Amino acid sequence: MSDLAALERALRDADGGRVSVTADDRARASTDRSGWVPASPPVAVVRARGVADVVATLRWASAHAVPVVPRGAGTGLAGGAVAGADAVVLDLSGLTRIVEIRADDLVAVVEPGVLTADLDRAAAVHGLRYAPDPASATISTIGGNIATNAGGLRCVKYGVTRDSVLGLDVVLADGTRTRTGRATVKGVAGYDLTSLFVGSEGTLGVIVGATLRLHPGPARTATAAAHFATVAAAAAAASAVTRAGARPAMLELLDAATLEALDAAGPPGGALLLAQADGPGADVEIDAIAAVLGRTATRLDVATDPRRADELVAVRRRALPAIERRGRVLIEDIAVPPSRLAETVTRIGELSARTGVPVFTFAHAGDGNLHPIVLTGQPFGDPGPVPADVTAVVDDIFRLALDLGGTITGEHGVGLLKRKWLAAELDAGAGELHRRIKAAFDPHSVLNPGKAL
Amino acid sequence: MSDLAALERALRDADGGRVSVTADDRARASTDRSGWVPASPPVAVVRARGVADVVATLRWASAHAVPVVPRGAGTGLAGGAVAGADAVVLDLSGLTRIVEIRADDLVAVVEPGVLTADLDRAAAVHGLRYAPDPASATISTIGGNIATNAGGLRCVKYGVTRDSVLGLDVVLADGTRTRTGRATVKGVAGYDLTSLFVGSEGTLGVIVGATLRLHPGPARTATAAAHFATVAAAAAAASAVTRAGARPAMLELLDAATLEALDAAGPPGGALLLAQADGPGADVEIDAIAAVLGRTATRLDVATDPRRADELVAVRRRALPAIERRGRVLIEDIAVPPSRLAETVTRIGELSARTGVPVFTFAHAGDGNLHPIVLTGQPFGDPGPVPADVTAVVDDIFRLALDLGGTITGEHGVGLLKRKWLAAELDAGAGELHRRIKAAFDPHSVLNPGKAL
CATH class of the missing domain: 3.40.462.40 (FAD-linked oxidase, cap domain/gating helix)
Structure with a gap:
């Protein structure tokens, strides 16, 4: 794919992200913890070093109609981050800054590649904690947790990831950067775009930052x-x-x-x-x-x-x-x-x-x-x-x-593996709304096509 | 508006909802508790007696490009339910059935016209309660509470209305009926359509039913x-x-x-x-x-x-x-x-x-x-x-x-009165996403036009 030269130039002018086409990197980026392996690996892996790299990659992908698979730590269990032959993987695991912890506001602002357990540890310094605790907390990223609306043991009292996400910093398919939500616990100005991105498995936009709610560590x-x-x-x-x-x-x-x-x-x-x-x-x-x-x-x-x-x-x-x-x-x-x-x-x-x-x-x-x-x-x-x-x-x-009146996935997501079951859970009207939302956000189907829907 | 005859016929074949064009009914349905009064009242008020009436009204409105203003008890504080000269008001306050309370599942299924305090009282019979308690609980409806994502005094522990809505039964602008969400506390199958409808102030669909989460009444x-x-x-x-x-x-x-x-x-x-x-x-x-x-x-x-x-x-x-x-x-x-x-x-x-x-x-x-x-x-x-x-x-x-990093509305909504301030809170990308979602759900702008956006 000679177009990659254009992508490399764009990244040089952005934050200096790198494109790898080595067999090892492509193979590693092709699968996740679901065990599903594509017939052939993605064409390249972009290691983003900053938000400008994400913008550059999505602009390039939109212009060239190349599917982009956003990737955190690759610990997903439903194949949401697996990537096959026609795709470029956008690896966000290098964006690991905890930008700030505002203890008095019980808020943290983080980049998507932060490991969930690392945020929890950083919050603990202030006597606080990040409540969602998926079993993968030590190896999975906040971005991935948000993309799948991850759960964990403490959800029963503190809620799932969605309940801890106050606002998001997102790059859309065409490279537009936007913010959703706010730094306050309550707020009803506009549609709940934040909840729409949470759990959307990289199909609506790429999460490049999150404003997260913290809780005091328990007294006892x-x-x-x-x-x-x-x-x-x-x-x-x-x-x-x-x-x-x-x-x-x-x-x-x-x-x-x-x-x-x-x-x-x-x-x-x-x-x-x-x-x-x-x-x-x-x-x-x-x-x-x-x-x-x-x-x-x-x-x-x-x-x-x-x-x-x-x-x-x-x-x-x-x-x-x-x-x-x-x-x-x-x-x-x-x-x-x-x-x-x-x-x-x-x-x-x-x-x-x-x-x-x-x-x-x-x-x-x-x-x-x-x-x-x-x-x-x-x-x-x-x-x-x-x-x-x-x-x-x-x-x-x-x-x-x-x-029994339940759902095919409580906290891992639909990814690639549960797509055939999604149609059994959603009615025709809801299915149609999904397609319309996807088309409204990502008209050229650049973002993680073939997943979640 | 001679088209009203067609609407009346459609309602007769549906659940028997009535169309009123009396000056009194139109004046009453023109305003809410915001105090804002339109220059002239709506053309008619439809009193729905069942979901089929809602479907019939929206089909008729879509066919004739008539704006529809969904209305519960009219207790909103931001002008979300006010209705002017070109609109038909769709009054849902007659849909007052508490369909079921499944105490073992901590779930209630209700119609939109149920008063919030009435649901709480019905839950109390089972030792349960409906947590959201807006100051208007005795006079406002569940449908209106959902439309504005209402809050209250207990939110600090039990969350806002959104946190108590597990699933919705919605009629879309073209009359399609669909269900969102589920009866389980957790679930990540598909986009979070439920959260998207909550707080959307009647601009994306008309809520005709809700599956709500109940909590045990407090021991002490x-x-x-x-x-x-x-x-x-x-x-x-x-x-x-x-x-x-x-x-x-x-x-x-x-x-x-x-x-x-x-x-x-x-x-x-x-x-x-x-x-x-x-x-x-x-x-x-x-x-x-x-x-x-x-x-x-x-x-x-x-x-x-x-x-x-x-x-x-x-x-x-x-x-x-x-x-x-x-x-x-x-x-x-x-x-x-x-x-x-x-x-x-x-x-x-x-x-x-x-x-x-x-x-x-x-x-x-x-x-x-x-x-x-x-x-x-x-x-x-x-x-x-x-x-x-x-x-x-x-x-x-x-x-x-x-x-100070806050929001123009925590729990009352944008309605008509805060629209000019919404642009100051949302960035350009988020504003554009709002317009695209609205167009995807309601392409002919039939549902509560001029509100919330």
Whole structure:
């Protein structure tokens, strides 16, 4: 593609971003953590060094009708950042400045390549924290988190990424730079463009900056771990906690298969529920939560000292790595109404038993967001096609979520892999509105074509 | 307009909605609580009896290029529902069904004409509540609340209306009916159309149903009222409460002028801060809050019994009626970053003193959302033009909000009255995106033209 010479010149006049066409760089930029690998790699990778490089790249791409795939750390699980033969990858991982933390305003202004955990650490210096905590926080970027509206364990109290994004700095497909939102918590001047960009997976614009909401670090934290004889009992207890008026900062469920993978299983078929309360009233709140859990739990531990609490929660954080030791996994991400949580976990267990395809389910129980982890039977890291019987199980899981009034993705996004299921979730009118919005923002379909829609 | 006969026929074949052209009905439907009155009233008022009437009206309006102004209870403060000579008003206040409350899912499905307080009461039967509580809750509709993304006192902990809207049932300009969102708390399948409709003031579609999030009623509530010598001290104390890691369910500030109007003034120049905590840990949390307030307060009352707490909060709820007894008011609605709250109230006080135009300010202090109430010098209910010196003061208040990094509207919307200020808040790129979205959703500009943009 001789057009690349023009792009290189434009970048030289901008912030000095580089174009790489080495086989290694192109291969690395072709895939993400979904395991999906395109038939051939992208034509080039642009490493942006500043916003002017993003503007230059998008102007060039619009002029030459070249698809651009924006990329952060490449930790996405739905193929939103995979890039094939006709595309140029726009790598934003070099934009790593935390521009400012205004502690008195509980606000941070950051570039998109900042790792989520790095922002949280920088906020901690001021006694604050960045609430969204996806499992990938130490390796994923804020830009990627915004593009997928990432979640995490603390969402049940503090909301998803969208709830922490006050405003965005965006470069549109034609190279126009614009700002959305504001630095205030509330505001209704104009359409909610910020929410429209959050979760749009790089298809509407490239996020080059974000004004984020911070929260005070919790004065106290208290934790309860409760074992139950059945997953249905654990799910019912999770609902009861919420109905009792407690606002846990974490409410996680692990099914029997997951506990077995963790060597933490009690009696067969059991389940574990982890609850955490935070804030000045944490000790009182965890007592209220424990009182609810204790009605049906077979075992109950409560910890108010931080070290012991960390031990209890560590079980949850080790769940995915423990399963991944058994081979290649597909990390699914459905959500259902709270009352259907027990039924969903139970039916996924039945599906696994019936098909012989191992499925381990843990869930952000307070949000009704489940992660069924499906073993493909292949070695970990195998990039080959997923066996048909495994794909059939995954399809059944999506169908189950929709049948129970839920969604095909709670916090990972649609990307490339869930597109065929999106049409089953959206009605015709909503599908048409998606196409019209895409055309209004990106008339030449330059931005991450073939994703999310 | 002889076309009305065709509309009447279409409604007869739909749900039997009625068209009124009486002078009384048209005059009533021409204005809202902003006080703005169009030069001449709308041509007709359609009283919808069901969704099919909405579809029929929009199809007819699209075919005949007639502007449609959707209307709930007409309690808006920014002129979003005012309707002039060329328009037909689509009155949705008759769609008052609470379709279902699924207590186990913490979800309600409602029609748009349900009064917000009626939903809250219906939820209370199940031990639940609808969190958003605009001051107008007893007279405004859910549809109107969604159209303006209404706020209220509890937003500081429970979020604004947007945070309680899981999904919408919408009729588009061409009569297409579509659903957005879902019944789950989390979900990232597709663009966030729900957030795009919330706050769009009837310019993108007509909301005919909503799936709303409910919260458990609080197990306990505890309240603190603290007087301070200056408004700056009160604002600083509000910031300190938040920084200390407390999550008050209410954090309200009343300035000296407001206290005087309430006959609740202490020494001149003082201010009052009201804080409420809720949940199982409410008593502990209010102690933590009171400890922070007590450092600088001149007087501090704490109440954990509900009756005494209600008395403390009643002062805040009486503020606006007390000021309205002095004559016609303009209810403004700016928001600023938390660190600028004190400066904002102080400078509004100085502006009032300098110009002689009385301004009373109370604020949702935890959100940085201020309501400067400006006396026009006219009798209450006077529909005449606002005096130029009063308009100048209001303009200065908007300019101040923007200068301090804030917004011209925190929770009331842009409507008709703040349009000229919107251009000062949005940059050129965002303005252009607004126009493109409007054109994509409503190509013939049938829906509430001339508002919000």
